[in-house]
Structures are given as structure tokens and as C-alpha cells.
Amino acid sequence: MVSQTVGTDELLAALAEPGQIAALSHLSRDPGFTPDVKALAKYPCLRTGTAEDILRFRPDLVLAAAYTAPETLTLLRRAKVTLVVLDRFETLADLYDSARRIGAALGRPERAEELIRQWQGRVAALDQKLRGLKPVRVLAVGLYPFTAGAGTTFQDLCDHAGALNVASEQGIRGHQPTPNEKVLNWKVDMLVTDQGEGMRDKLKAMPPYKFMEALRKGRLVEIPGPLMSATGQARLDAFECLARALHPEAFR
Amino acid sequence: MRGRAGLILGLILAGAVVLSLVLGDSNLGASQLLQALLGRGDELNRTILWDLRLPRTLVGVAVGAGLAASGVTMQAFFRNPLASPGLLGVSAGGALGAVAVLAAAGLMTGGLALGGTAGFLAVPLAAIAGAFLATGAVMALARRGAGPEHLLLSGVALNAFFGAGTSFLLALSAGKFEVSGQILFWLMGGIENRTWEHVAIGLPGILVGCVLLLPLGRPMNLLSLGEPAAQSLGVDVKRLRWQLIALSTVLTALATAVGGVVGFVGLLVPHLLRLAFGPDHRRLLPLSMVGGAALVLLCDLPTRFVPGGLRLGVVTALIGGPFLLWMLRRNPC
Amino acid sequence: MLTRPAQAGSVLSASGLTLGSRLRDLSVRLEGGCTVAVVGPNGAGKSTLLQVLAGLLQARGAISWNGRDLARIPFLERGRELTWLGQESHAEFAFPVRDVVAQGRHAWGDDGVGVEAAMATLDLVHLSARPITELSGGERRRVFLARALATGAPLQLWDEPTASLDVRHGLEVLKLAKDLAAAGSTLMVSLHDLRTAFRFDQVMVLDQGRLVGFGPPGAILTPELIEAVFRVKVSPEPGLALELP
Numbered sequence A: 001m002v003s004q005t006v007g008t009d010e011l012l013a014a015l016a017e018p019g020q021i022a023a024l025s026h027l028s029r030d031p032g033f034t035p036d037v038k039a040l041a042k043y044p045c046l047r048t049g050t051a052e053d054i055l056r057f058r059p060d061l062v063l064a065a066a067y068t069a070p071e072t073l074t075l076l077r078r079a080k081v082t083l084v085v086l087d088r089f090e091t092l093a094d095l096y097d098s099a100r101r102i103g104a105a106l107g108r109p110e111r112a113e114e115l116i117r118q119w120q121g122r123v124a125a126l127d128q129k130l131r132g133l134k135p136v137r138v139l140a141v142g143l144y145p146f147t148a149g150a151g152t153t154f155q156d157l158c159d160h161a162g163a164l165n166v167a168s169e170q171g172i173r174g175h176q177p178t179p180n181e182k183v184l185n186w187k188v189d190m191l192v193t194d195q196g197e198g199m200r201d202k203l204k205a206m207p208p209y210k211f212m213e214a215l216r217k218g219r220l221v222e223i224p225g226p227l228m229s230a231t232g233q234a235r236l237d238a239f240e241c242l243a244r245a246l247h248p249e250a251f252r
Numbered sequence B: 001m002r003g004r005a006g007l008i009l010g011l012i013l014a015g016a017v018v019l020s021l022v023l024g025d026s027n028l029g030a031s032q033l034l035q036a037l038l039g040r041g042d043e044l045n046r047t048i049l050w051d052l053r054l055p056r057t058l059v060g061v062a063v064g065a066g067l068a069a070s071g072v073t074m075q076a077f078f079r080n081p082l083a084s085p086g087l088l089g090v091s092a093g094g095a096l097g098a099v100a101v102l103a104a105a106g107l108m109t110g111g112l113a114l115g116g117t118a119g120f121l122a123v124p125l126a127a128i129a130g131a132f133l134a135t136g137a138v139m140a141l142a143r144r145g146a147g148p149e150h151l152l153l154s155g156v157a158l159n160a161f162f163g164a165g166t167s168f169l170l171a172l173s174a175g176k177f178e179v180s181g182q183i184l185f186w187l188m189g190g191i192e193n194r195t196w197e198h199v200a201i202g203l204p205g206i207l208v209g210c211v212l213l214l215p216l217g218r219p220m221n222l223l224s225l226g227e228p229a230a231q232s233l234g235v236d237v238k239r240l241r242w243q244l245i246a247l248s249t250v251l252t253a254l255a256t257a258v259g260g261v262v263g264f265v266g267l268l269v270p271h272l273l274r275l276a277f278g279p280d281h282r283r284l285l286p287l288s289m290v291g292g293a294a295l296v297l298l299c300d301l302p303t304r305f306v307p308g309g310l311r312l313g314v315v316t317a318l319i320g321g322p323f324l325l326w327m328l329r330r331n332p333c
Numbered sequence C: 001m002l003t004r005p006a007q008a009g010s011v012l013s014a015s016g017l018t019l020g021s022r023l024r025d026l027s028v029r030l031e032g033g034c035t036v037a038v039v040g041p042n043g044a045g046k047s048t049l050l051q052v053l054a055g056l057l058q059a060r061g062a063i064s065w066n067g068r069d070l071a072r073i074p075f076l077e078r079g080r081e082l083t084w085l086g087q088e089s090h091a092e093f094a095f096p097v098r099d100v101v102a103q104g105r106h107a108w109g110d111d112g113v114g115v116e117a118a119m120a121t122l123d124l125v126h127l128s129a130r131p132i133t134e135l136s137g138g139e140r141r142r143v144f145l146a147r148a149l150a151t152g153a154p155l156q157l158w159d160e161p162t163a164s165l166d167v168r169h170g171l172e173v174l175k176l177a178k179d180l181a182a183a184g185s186t187l188m189v190s191l192h193d194l195r196t197a198f199r200f201d202q203v204m205v206l207d208q209g210r211l212v213g214f215g216p217p218g219a220i221l222t223p224e225l226i227e228a229v230f231r232v233k234v235s236p237e238p239g240l241a242l243e244l245p
Helices: A005-013 A051-055 A070-079 A092-106 A111-129 A153-160 A197-206 A234-246 B005-022 B031-035 B043-077 B090-107 B113-143 B146-174 B177-187 B196-223 B228-233 B238-257 B264-276 B280-303 B312-330 C048-055 C075-082 C097-108 C114-120 C137-150 C169-182 C221-228
Strands: A061-065 A082-086 A138-142 A144-150 A163-165 A175-176 A190-194 A220-223 C010-019 C022-033 C037-038 C062-067 C082-085 C155-159 C186-190 C201-207 C209-213
Touching: A005 A070, A005 A092, A005 A234, A005 B238, A005 C075, A051 A070, A051 B043, A070 A082, A070 B043, A070 C169, A082 A092, A082 A111, A082 A153, A092 A111, A111 A153, A138 A144, A144 A153, A153 A163, A153 A234, A153 B177, A163 B228, A175 B146, A175 C082, A175 C201, A190 A197, A190 C010, A197 A220, A220 A234, A220 B043, B005 B031, B005 B043, B005 B264, B031 B043, B031 C201, B043 B196, B043 B238, B043 B264, B090 B146, B090 B177, B090 B264, B113 B146, B113 B196, B113 B238, B196 B228, B196 B238, B196 B280, B196 C097, B228 B238, B228 C082, B264 B280, B264 B312, B264 C209, C010 C186, C022 C062, C022 C186, C022 C201, C022 C209, C037 C048, C037 C062, C048 C082, C048 C186, C082 C137, C097 C114, C097 C137, C114 C137, C114 C155, C114 C169, C137 C155, C137 C169, C155 C169, C169 C186, C209 C221
Parallel strands: A061 A082, A138 A163, A138 A190, A190 A220, C037 C186, C037 C201, C082 C155, C155 C186
Antiparallel strands: A144 A175, C010 C022, C010 C062, C201 C209
16 A cells, blocks of 8 residues: 555554555655654655656555646556545544545454544543633634634644634635734634744744734744644644643643 | 768657656666567556556657747747747746646645546646637737737737736645645646646647648748848748747647646757757758757656656756856857 | 840839838839849838839839739749849858858759859859858848849849948949849849949939939939939049949
């Protein structure tokens, strides 16, 4: 089996037996995208992600995403490789669905169900801790002037970490440029960003963030990058990480 | 050296074709190549050769020959050795078409992938549509007898217009990095993941265009030294202009549709070959077609080994620029 | 020689030529075997007239070559009947001299009949393999003249052929024109130098797009006319008369 996209790397690693994995995507060794680089580094990885690159591993099954180049998918199909194309990554439900599909393709459906039960357990435990607590109003910020609205993994993160995504409240869908002036009027309690050296200072120097009350009061939460953008099961770690940061009193 | 020009370039092209079939993510040895060609041997090698390497090589040949032939034609038409296929706005039109489809697909969940074969064909077909839109505008002007100066200006206008549209779509897609990545990659040109459908779209048209251009070599010689004089010597200048424009724009459109925006080939190859072998278009045209095909294939080789950043258009520019400067220093003419 | 015998009757005639303000109702009729100088002040329409007669510019009025309506003559045939030589000698691409001169044979479809002779006449044999872009302005002029000659067309329209040529080569071109006319061709040459016009059989004087005189130079180029058209005074003066040895 070959995983062509970073979103499927972790799922494949969790669901498959080690011997079933032929190669992971070229981002599997990139700590900026992959939470557990050490664990995945022991598998070979792709170089360019083209059909030829994938075929040299002689896979029976390839996991790809909907945004993979369509020519690649066509060429793989012509080479008589089974293809599983995953097109939804945003919510927790999508994760369970992807896990089931991959598990079925691998011939290990019971392993998929086992993992899903574990995950549901973690989510339920987290929900329990957060019950009754008022959601914190948050906004996703970063060095690029974009924010994440409804229908993104960030939204899913908020939904399970006791947070309210101000951007989606304001009607933003998907990843959009942060509205420069409107954002100053929004009521935001906490800013959420990915971890980076001197992030706080860098954001303090950037308009419009530097004018935001939340930042001036230092209310910024930093989440490790690979967790912020996690589409696989690492998102559960992200839930817990953000929840702890927003509701420290629930975890004492 | 002049007399053997065809032989030398032909050998270079043959070598480039062989390398293009052999090298890649899994290098095929000589015997493996032979076996695969004959339909025997390892099934994976056969798939790699027939479904991956051959279409890629053929598309590379078509793109290189088409762009180089178009470049020669532009340079004769504008009586300027610095003219290139992109001058008239045709490749910009093609770019807009392709980028529009990529951006639209990125907005839908599932995008092009779920459309299967039809899905990925949308990009080159949209590129042809966009390029032919530009071509139509240019040909309408040419038919009315517009000369080089008019067409140059209309090219500036079309390039600006299509370029603005492309930038706009690129900015719209900036939030989804996979889509903007695909767009940028397309704008830098490339022939990886080419299929037999791409070959069907690009090769026959380009082949026909090149063949139709060849007999125009002699009148092009006259045209390139001045239009009124050429007319006085017996050339139907208005008709020739129209033929040259039509063929050049079609070649550029098809090459852009299947190879993305590959710069420099149309400027560099005719220029270099003219410096080396003289400006007689009867020879320059076929030599450029062969040379262009070889150049594209050779520039494609490094992209197979450097993951991510190295795109065909980048390689042609990186190699082409300094080489042209070097040749000009030796022979400022 | 390189030309064909002239036909009886007018070889080049035009009537009512009008092009905006550049040519006004101009009519002309030329017989075979003569040289015609076209003179006039700047902007008089000399170049325009030559281009219109050659079919390179569209003007109102009727033009016929050898009795045939110009509009009906196919392009390729025109190349065999009349050759036009422009004022510019610009060359953008480095064709060897011989190749350029051979271009004159385009309308005949061959690649070399008379090319060597044309080059010899214009003293270009030693430059035969040189790229035209490496030549001086005067040498380039001679190359394009040789090309015009190589066509073998009996009608030759030359726009300031001796500009940028040195004294000797200028005289040789004039002799060439005379020899061609003697063999039956008709040459129409636009000039700036009035004194040279006296060496021609006929002279055509243009002023602001109109024809103000046509006939033998002795009769037409009177001091009165010259003063009226060119606004200079004529007075006899001792000077150099230059001839070929």
C-alpha cells in the first residue's frame, strides 16, 4: 500500500500491519506536517508523488485524496492499481468514515472499528470534562493573513475543544483572507495559532492583529503546527491540547 | 558543420528520446527497455514504458517542436530575432483557460479527481478553448490585413488582459494551497503524468501544423527582409501573413494546452540555430523543430529527479538564458 | 543580358491616381526602352508614386502593366513583370549576399539563373559569401539592387538607388540603367539630384502630389520651372562633370 497524501499517512500507519505499508507521502518525514515523524520515518517515502514515483513500489493499493492530480489517478487506474480516494477530511465523522474505508480496503475492518471505538472513548471523555463550560470565543491567526471559518478542520477542532469559532459565526466559510478592519470589531477572547519561534512578537507587529485587544492582553494559544492542521487521528491530540489551553480549570 | 546540421540534431534528438524512455523514478536498463518495447518482460516495466514514459516523451516532442516552429515563424513575421510565441497573447489565453478550470475544480469538493478521465481532460481542453479565443481575436485582426505593429500591440493588450484574469484566479485560490500549488505548477510548464489522451490532443495537430509550415520557408526568407520588397518579388504578403499567424497561433495553443506555459524554447531554439546554421528558413524550420523537441526532452530529465520545485519551464529558462548570453558574446550578430 | 525585349505600346500606364493628399489625379504613360527620372521636393509624392505603380499601395485610379489591368495580375506573375526597389536597405537577418540576390528569382521558381551576372554587374562577387548584416550601407544598397536586377523584370522602379553609394558606384548604376533601357527595359528612378536627371531620357516633375511636367529633361527642367517647384535659383556655374572612364 502506498499513501500519497499526508492526510492518509497516519491512518495507514495506524490501521495497517507494518508489512503492508510500501511507502508514505513525501511529507511523512516533514515535522511541519507530520505529528509523529519518528514513528513514520521507518517507512520509505515518495519523492515526487507522480504516478511513476508511486508505481516503483509496486503497490496493490494506493490511498489518495481528491485534490491529487487527476492525471495521476487515471494513470494509476490504468496500471491496474486499486485506488481509494478520500475526499472529506474536515470533521471527526469524516475521520471515522475514512478509517472504515481504509480498513475495509486493507482487509482489516475489525482493526478500524477497534480504533474508532478508542477514539470515540477519548472524545467522550473530553466532552465530559467540558460539559457545562462556556465556550471560549476564538479566532485562528497566523503569519499568513488567512483565517479558518466553517467547514475546516479548525472548525472541527473548536467544536470538540469547547471553543466558538468567531470566524464562522461571522459567516466565513473555508479558508479566507482575514477581513482587515472588521476583525477589530469582533469579540474575540483568545487567538489560536501554530507554534513558532517568537510567534507572539511577530503577530504583535502585524496589522490587523497588533490592534486586536486579545493580542494586546497577551491572550494567545500556540498549538504545535502538525496538530493544528491534522486531518488524521492526531486531531484528537489537538482537541485535547486546545481544550487544556482554553479551559485549564477542567483539567486540574 | 553546416551540411551535417540535420544529422547532428537528429542524433541529439534520438539520444534524448532514448534517455527520456529510460530514465525516471525507476530506471529501465537497456535490456528491460527492449523487452518492454516488444511487449514482453515485467508487467510493471511495460506499464511504465507504454503508459507513462512513451506518452510523456511524445508530448515533450510535440511541445518542443511546436513551440520552436512557432518561434521561427514569429521571428520571421515580426522581422525580429527576439520575437517569441507568447507575443500575441495565445499562451496567456491558454493559461487562463487551464487556470480557470483548476480554480473551479478546487472550489468543488472532490474537484477534478472524481470526474475520472473526463475530469483531467478538462484542463487541456479548457486551455485550448482559452488559447483559441486569443487566436480568434488575433486572426480576425490579421485577416483585415493588420501588420506586425498592430498585432504586437494587440498582443500586449491580450497578454495584459489574460494575465490579469489568471492572477485574479490565483489570488482567489490562495487559501487552498493544493489548488494554488497546482495552478503555479501548470504556469511553470511540465510534462509529468502525461497520458495518451494528451498525446491525442497535442501531437496530430502540431504535426500537421509543422508540415504545413515547411513549404513556407522560402517566402519567409523574403518576408523577413521587408514586406513591400517581398511583395514586389512575387510574394502574396497579405496571404502569407495570415497563413503564418494562423499556423503559429495554433501550434502555440496546442503546445500550451498539453505542456503548460513553457517559456524560452520558442525564443531560444530558433535563435541559437540561426546563429549556428544561418537564417535560411527552408533549413531553419525543420532544424528548429528537431532542436526544440530535443531541448524539451533534455530539460525534462532533471525534473524527474529533483522533487517538487524543478519544473520544465524553470529548467528551460535556467539553461537557456545563460547559454544565449554566452553565444551572443562570442558572436554578436 | 538579363531582360526581355519590350512590347509595342505602353508598358506602364496609369490614370487618375489619387491617394489622399499624397497623389492628386496623376496620370502617366511610359513606353518601352526608356529611362525616366522622377524628381520633386520632399513630400512631393515620388516614393508614393513608385509604390502605387508597383501595386504596393492602394490608390484610386487605374493602373495597367503591359496593357493588363494590375488588379488582375496574380502576385507571382507580378514578380516577373515589375520590380520595385525601396529607399531602405535595412536587413535584420544575416543572409549571405548570394542568397539575398537569389531571392530575386522567387517569381521564377529557380535558384540561380542570372544571379552571378547580377552580382558581377554590381561589383559584389568578392562579397558573395558575406552576411548582409556585416556590410556597409552602400554595399547593402548594391545587394538589393542586384536582387532587383536578378528578377529580370522589364519594368524597374527604383526609389533613390544611388543614395549612400560612392561616386563610382553611383555612376555605374546610372550606366546600368541606360544599358537596360537600350535592351528594352523601362526604368523609373526617383532622384534628388537634378543634375543627374539630365542624363535620363525623360523626366517627371512632381509637386505636392501633382504632375507638373513630363518630357525630355532639356525641355522640362527650365530655370522657371525649377524655381517655381524647388524654389531655388538656377545659374550656370563652373563645376565637375564626372564620367566613367
